[in-house]
Amino acid sequence: MSTILTKRSDDYSQWYNDLVLKSGLADYSAVKGCMVIKPHGFALWELMRDQLDKMFKETGHQNAYFPLLIPKSFLSREASHVEGFAKECAVVTHYRLKNDPNGNGIIVDKDAKLEEELIVRPTSETIIWNTYKDWIQSYRDLPILINQWANVVRWEMRTRLFLRTTEFLWQEGHTAHATKEEAIEETTKMLEVYATFAEDFMALPVLKGVKSANERFAGAEDTYCIEAMMQDGKALQAGTSHFLGQNFAKAFEVQFRDKENKLDYVWATSWGVSTRLIGALVMAHSDDNGLVLPPKIAPIQVVIIPILNKNPETVAKLNQVADDLISGLKAAGIRCKYDNDDNTRPGWKYAEYELKGVPVRIVLGARDIENGNIEIMRRDMLTKEMVPVDNALEYTKTLLGTIHDSMFNKARDFRDSNIRKVDTWEEFVKTIEEVPGFISAHWDGTPETEEQIKEATKATIRCIPLDNVQEEGKCVFSGKHSTQRVIFARAY
Amino acid sequence: MSTILTKRSDDYSQWYNDLVLKSGLADYSAVKGCMVIKPHGFALWELMRDQLDKMFKETGHQNAYFPLLIPKSFLSREASHVEGFAKECAVVTHYRLKNDPNGNGIIVDKDAKLEEELIVRPTSETIIWNTYKDWIQSYRDLPILINQWANVVRWEMRTRLFLRTTEFLWQEGHTAHATKEEAIEETTKMLEVYATFAEDFMALPVLKGVKSANERFAGAEDTYCIEAMMQDGKALQAGTSHFLGQNFAKAFEVQFRDKENKLDYVWATSWGVSTRLIGALVMAHSDDNGLVLPPKIAPIQVVIIPILNKNPETVAKLNQVADDLISGLKAAGIRCKYDNDDNTRPGWKYAEYELKGVPVRIVLGARDIENGNIEIMRRDMLTKEMVPVDNALEYTKTLLGTIHDSMFNKARDFRDSNIRKVDTWEEFVKTIEEVPGFISAHWDGTPETEEQIKEATKATIRCIPLDNVQEEGKCVFSGKHSTQRVIFARAY
Numbered sequence: 001m002s003t004i005l006t007k008r009s010d011d012y013s014q015w016y017n018d019l020v021l022k023s024g025l026a027d028y029s030a031v032k033g034c035m036v037i038k039p040h041g042f043a044l045w046e047l048m049r050d051q052l053d054k055m056f057k058e059t060g061h062q063n064a065y066f067p068l069l070i071p072k073s074f075l076s077r078e079a080s081h082v083e084g085f086a087k088e089c090a091v092v093t094h095y096r097l098k099n100d101p102n103g104n105g106i107i108v109d110k111d112a113k114l115e116e117e118l119i120v121r122p123t124s125e126t127i128i129w130n131t132y133k134d135w136i137q138s139y140r141d142l143p144i145l146i147n148q149w150a151n152v153v154r155w156e157m158r159t160r161l162f163l164r165t166t167e168f169l170w171q172e173g174h175t176a177h178a179t180k181e182e183a184i185e186e187t188t189k190m191l192e193v194y195a196t197f198a199e200d201f202m203a204l205p206v207l208k209g210v211k212s213a214n215e216r217f218a219g220a221e222d223t224y225c226i227e228a229m230m231q232d233g234k235a236l237q238a239g240t241s242h243f244l245g246q247n248f249a250k251a252f253e254v255q256f257r258d259k260e261n262k263l264d265y266v267w268a269t270s271w272g273v274s275t276r277l278i279g280a281l282v283m284a285h286s287d288d289n290g291l292v293l294p295p296k297i298a299p300i301q302v303v304i305i306p307i308l309n310k311n312p313e314t315v316a317k318l319n320q321v322a323d324d325l326i327s328g329l330k331a332a333g334i335r336c337k338y339d340n341d342d343n344t345r346p347g348w349k350y351a352e353y354e355l356k357g358v359p360v361r362i363v364l365g366a367r368d369i370e371n372g373n374i375e376i377m378r379r380d381m382l383t384k385e386m387v388p389v390d391n392a393l394e395y396t397k398t399l400l401g402t403i404h405d406s407m408f409n410k411a412r413d414f415r416d417s418n419i420r421k422v423d424t425w426e427e428f429v430k431t432i433e434e435v436p437g438f439i440s441a442h443w444d445g446t447p448e449t450e451e452q453i454k455e456a457t458k459a460t461i462r463c464i465p466l467d468n469v470q471e472e473g474k475c476v477f478s479g480k481h482s483t484q485r486v487i488f489a490r491a492y
Numbered sequence: 493m494s495t496i497l498t499k500r501s502d503d504y505s506q507w508y509n510d511l512v513l514k515s516g517l518a519d520y521s522a523v524k525g526c527m528v529i530k531p532h533g534f535a536l537w538e539l540m541r542d543q544l545d546k547m548f549k550e551t552g553h554q555n556a557y558f559p560l561l562i563p564k565s566f567l568s569r570e571a572s573h574v575e576g577f578a579k580e581c582a583v584v585t586h587y588r589l590k591n592d593p594n595g596n597g598i599i600v601d602k603d604a605k606l607e608e609e610l611i612v613r614p615t616s617e618t619i620i621w622n623t624y625k626d627w628i629q630s631y632r633d634l635p636i637l638i639n640q641w642a643n644v645v646r647w648e649m650r651t652r653l654f655l656r657t658t659e660f661l662w663q664e665g666h667t668a669h670a671t672k673e674e675a676i677e678e679t680t681k682m683l684e685v686y687a688t689f690a691e692d693f694m695a696l697p698v699l700k701g702v703k704s705a706n707e708r709f710a711g712a713e714d715t716y717c718i719e720a721m722m723q724d725g726k727a728l729q730a731g732t733s734h735f736l737g738q739n740f741a742k743a744f745e746v747q748f749r750d751k752e753n754k755l756d757y758v759w760a761t762s763w764g765v766s767t768r769l770i771g772a773l774v775m776a777h778s779d780d781n782g783l784v785l786p787p788k789i790a791p792i793q794v795v796i797i798p799i800l801n802k803n804p805e806t807v808a809k810l811n812q813v814a815d816d817l818i819s820g821l822k823a824a825g826i827r828c829k830y831d832n833d834d835n836t837r838p839g840w841k842y843a844e845y846e847l848k849g850v851p852v853r854i855v856l857g858a859r860d861i862e863n864g865n866i867e868i869m870r871r872d873m874l875t876k877e878m879v880p881v882d883n884a885l886e887y888t889k890t891l892l893g894t895i896h897d898s899m900f901n902k903a904r905d906f907r908d909s910n911i912r913k914v915d916t917w918e919e920f921v922k923t924i925e926e927v928p929g930f931i932s933a934h935w936d937g938t939p940e941t942e943e944q945i946k947e948a949t950k951a952t953i954r955c956i957p958l959d960n961v962q963e964e965g966k967c968v969f970s971g972k973h974s975t976q977r978v979i980f981a982r983a984y
Contacts, residue, residue: 027626030559030622030623034559034561036556036559037557039554042554042555042556043554043555062534063531063534063538064534065528065529066521066528067521067523067659068643068659069523069526069645070523071522072597072598072600073597074522075598076597082598088588089587089588089589090584090610091585092584092612093584093586094582095580097564097583105564105565105568106567106568108564108583119589120560130522131521131522134519146531151643153560153561169557
């Protein structure tokens with residue numbers, strides 16, 4: 001079964017596409033750049049969404065829903081926002097079709113042209129701040145802490161399943177505050193929520209940092225991010241949290257009276273993660289046999305497969321052991337599946353659940369059970385253990401935690417051993433070409449230098465780490481004075 | 493506070509708009525016909541969605557996600573579908589904007605015209621059946637039982653918050669089966685799920701029935717529906733389940749090999765409910781003071797308001813009683829809120845929670861507590877009861893169930909007493925004009941008669957009830973032979 005996937009060592013990119021398609025996460029669609037999220041992929045997204053949603057609510061946020069369609073003129077209100085977002089997007093120009101009088105199906109009705117075109121939202125700052133204008137008069141109306149789960153469309157020429165698609169699903173938080181300090185606190189608080197989610201639920205170690213001006217969100221004063229390293233050494237931006245200053249409040253004239261009855265513009269943040277996280281998950285953990293899903297968000301955490309034979313006594317015995325185990329697992333809140341379908345052979349099932357990334361596989365064999373044992377395999381290591389039946393439940397519960405920790409540690413060790421300090425331009429170019437991973441190097445702080453490094457090597461500044469060591473140095477490219485190293489990498 | 497809403501008796505329609513806006517369910521948006529679902533409205537939708545999602549999963553369905561944008565040509569594949577859906581919809585014709593060379597903001601880039609226009613989905617049968625084509629080869633691939641939670645757009649000229657909006661949120665189930673019988677069974681099973689949800693969770697009594705040909709979904713062989721009566725006697729279609737026959741399989745060439753290796757077209761169903769249900773909820777139960785929410789889906793089920801004074805001992809005592817009560821309610825899984833904000837007065841809070849429809853209000857007064865009592869009010873009846881402190885938890889738990897039953901019975905009695913048997917055309921016209929409610933009348937079964945009745949009275953056939961009594965009669969309009977009465981009404 002492992003032969004159905006291209007091997008990572010042969011073609012990493014093809015391995016990824018094979019895996020996403022064959023494990024049932026997603027499929028291509030008839031619409032260029034848009035994908036179908038299949039049941040297995042969507043179940044994974046639901047678990048990720050529900051956990052994030054819980055964390056948003058615990059930090060005081062509420063959900064709401066704003067229109068999909070945004071008047072074109074809204075996009076040009078915030079000067080830098082329009083540069084970043086208004087360009088590649090789906091434009092609705094008409095609101096009616098009609099039968100072709102020549103009998104060729106249906107055509108656009110020219111009489112149904114919109115006075116002002118509508119844009120399918122690429123992000124919702126503009127429509128939301130236009131709404132907040134009506135909701136905010138006084139400091140008593142603040143803060144507003146709202147999140148939205150939604151689909152967005154950004155026209156992409158080169159797409160990859162989950163990583164870069166024309167339509168994707170995401171959440172976007174949009175908050176409004178009375179003070180700059182409070183807005184910055186919100187921005188960093190949500191970055192922490194994202195980092196906690198990535199590490200504690202996706203087993204994905206992340207660097208927390210701030211973006212350079214070139215990589216900043218269009219309309220933000222500061223963009224905070226979490227960055228992860230994939231198995232090929234490339235970086236993947238896994239979430240961003242933006243301090244928007246008063247930019248959108250000014251663009252949409254959102255003012256409030258403070259406690260001293262003084263008028264001021266409202267301070268804003270926005271923050272989001274998307275179905276891209278599924279791509280990160282796959283690229284960070286999976287292997288040549290298929291997906292390796294972190295236990296906490298795996299749709300099926302434990303699969304139990306009996307080796308059935310024709311003997312009704314054996315079948316009854318195996319079913320009995322399975323029933324006991326399943327009720328114990330369910331009572332512990334563990335998502336499990338008993339696959340006793342006798343139309344498919346055990347070997348086929350093993351390969352199938354490996355491909356789908358189920359963290360723990362339990363095999364019930366008649367002889368093992370007679371000997372009081374159960375075979376338990378962990379997907380991340382592909383190692384098996386014989387466990388006494390009476391101990392199987394406790395063992396499995398512990399094993400799920402062990403797998404999470406082990407996946408996290410493996411990914412963190414891989415990342416940490418692939419961040420290299422580089423001090424000369426020659427070494428930089430050689431390293432980026434020849435060795436997968438991140439580069440930690442001094443930078444003079446100018447957008448021009450960053451741009452030139454990008455042109456020369458395709459590497460960008462992924463982030464300036466939040467807890468960065470301050471040290472004197474010389475920019476790896478310009479030789480100018482620098483006070484800290486930043487993280488460079490090629491990125492998805 | 494009750495004065496802030498228009499009274500139902502003065503202007504039912506205005507009462508509804510006032511209520512939706514002022515209770516914080518939704519707001520108008522800058523985009524014609526699209527609304528903003530505010531946090532209170534969205535919390536309600538989340539609870540409805542989560543319950544429905546649970547019921548879908550319990551009946552074997554999985555969630556997935558299909559593209560928002562549909563190629564125009566797909567819509568004309570199924571002949572009657574295009575008539576019903578392809579006309580009033582949002583048409584994407586371009587994929588890029590650019591800066592206006594004359595400096596007037598941004599304009600559509602004429603060079604970025606799509607070869608084939610894309611339609612923002614008004615419903616997803618076409619894109620989904622185009623996908624199923626690749627997923628189905630054999631009877632082993634069937635059934636496919638998939639649901640999608642999504643936004644859809646149908647261009648509407650006259651819109652009403654929740655009831656009829658250009659964009660709305662919904663779920664759409666799309667299933668594929670090997671036999672006609674199995675597909676019909678699925679169609680009626682999902683109708684039952686909807687009816688159970690409406691009655692057991694929304695306290696909304698519904699008539700289950702089948703639509704006449706005129707009211708059938710575009711592309712369906714049969715449309716089953718649940719119909720509810722609003723307080724003004726008008727009907728509201730609360731959910732539909734369609735048996736699609738082999739229409740979409742034929743349109744998208746989806747064939748499978750059955751157990752005998754014979755090729756056949758796949759049988760289909762689709763079924764959906766939308767944010768329209770929130771409109772139904774409001775119109776069925778609420779009053780001149782505000783929302784009356786059914787307890788099972790109320791975002792806050794119990795609010796506790798202390799009458800605070802300056803005495804720290806009193807405050808401590810009230811907080812202690814509240815803490816005990818809250819931990820008991822939370823342990824029972826009841827969503828409650830303790831509002832001890834001392835910036836607003838109790839009277840203001842009472843009105844606010846009445847407006848928002850919180851089913852149970854508990855007031856903690858110092859003197860009552862001294863006497864060992866707590867005041868408990870039920871929102872649906874606006875009646876108060878003094879309850880011993882020790883009994884308050886049990887009383888409240890029981891009361892939530894009582895309120896549900898009482899709301900359901902009230903709505904059912906209202907409906908049942910407003911379905912009138914009518915046997916002459918004169919009586920039909922007089923009744924529909926003068927008396928709110930449904931009419932049960934004989935109909936000759938022809939679309940022509942239904943159309944003429946609609947033109948004359950604006951009444952349509954809401955449904956042919958599933959458990960309909962068969963009786964000889966004469967059509968109320970044409971006088972022709974009829975075997976059963978059907979339900980006529982004016983509808984939202």
